[in-house]
Amino acid sequence: MPFVQQRYGKANVRVLRLHRQGDYHEVREVRVKVTLDGEFTRAYTQADNAPVVTTDSMKNLVQVLALEHLARANEPFSLAIAQCFLDRYAHVAKALVEIDETSWSRMQVDGQPHDHSFVKAEGGTPFAAVTVTRSSQDIVAGIRDFQIMKTTQSGFVGYVRDEYTTLPETTDRILATRLQAAWRFKSAQPTDYAAVTKAIRAALLQVFATTYSDSVQDSVYRMGEAALAAAPDIAEITLSMPNIHYLPISLSHFGLETQDQLFLPTDEPNGHIEATMRRG
Known part of the structure; x- marks a missing residue:
């Protein structure tokens, strides 16, 4: 055998x-x-x-x-x-x-x-x-289970709609994820790994927090692009951003209006979005 x-x-x-x-x-x-x-x-x-x-x-x-x-x-x-x-x-x-x-x-x-x-x-x-x-040697580093959220400046419209589509379009939603980022270093080792990590983390959060997200895919690409620009020592980065959904809670049965203040956290089932960006 x-x-x-x-x-x-x-x-x-x-x-x-x-x-x-x-x-x-x-x-x-x-x-x-x-x-x-x-x-x-x-x-x-x-x-x-x-x-x-x-x-x-x-x-x-x-x-x-x-x-x-x-x-x-x-x-x-x-x-x-x-x-x-x-x-x-x-x-x-x-x-x-x-x-x-x-x-x-x-x-x-x-x-x-x-x-x-x-x-x-x-x-x-x-x-x-x-x-x-x-x-040879291959060096990958990163961070996993990095839970981040923004409570506005995120939407999702214009996707495929057919008889199985029930998801409503929105231009204002909570965007939350458990981010995993993995970056591969170039062949030459950097002198300061901690500085590389700090620069990448800052670049990822800057894009996530300060720019409008048309979709998780949109955010993933622009966050990866920013990380590559911020850290010349890395050759590529892979970002994984599964959805953590916050679904509106209705209290209408009790004669109450929540005014978009109450949400139910749920991460199952979840969308899973992942992409790798590499230098040209």
Whole structure:
């Protein structure tokens, strides 16, 4: 029986790094997934474990590398992990490292940022996904579950209407989504990954908040266009914007008019709009 392909690894390796400078502390918390490909076929077809790097060893290596590299951004930390497996094990041909970050913001106490107390940050989950082979590397970063809303300056008209269309047209609606943005870096690595992320996030929100949206598709394209203009270090960006619907609630049965003040949040079923924009 032909053996087509394999990959294996260790998922959900969680680690928090605490950096102390006297009473002033900084924290970084991540969840890491490592996936390896290479000369592992005989472990499956011949019950020979000789080439198998145990997933427990993968967990240990991630923790060791976290001591030195977790203070840096997710992208270089991912690269360090992936390169470590290629350097240590000659039969590993490709390493994929995925990182989700749990972001912590400094707690405000008496109007001042506290030295060593934190609250979980809002604004989505930063992530990185790095694939490294013997001859190439691919770096993708982004943010997922970034929930954003605008309560006006959005509409949807002029779409296909047939016997199955029940959706009314509107030029003023709530637009809300759980944004996922993933950007791929050019071959040259930037000097400041955090600055790239900050520039992209600002560009996305600027378009979303300050311009009229004729559709989610319209917003997706213009947000992606703005992100590419704001971050010269990226080659392309993919945006996914599923609808979170806010449906008007009627209280007419009780003789009350809501005057467009009450809405029912619902995200199932939802429209799912996704597009990739790339430099020309």
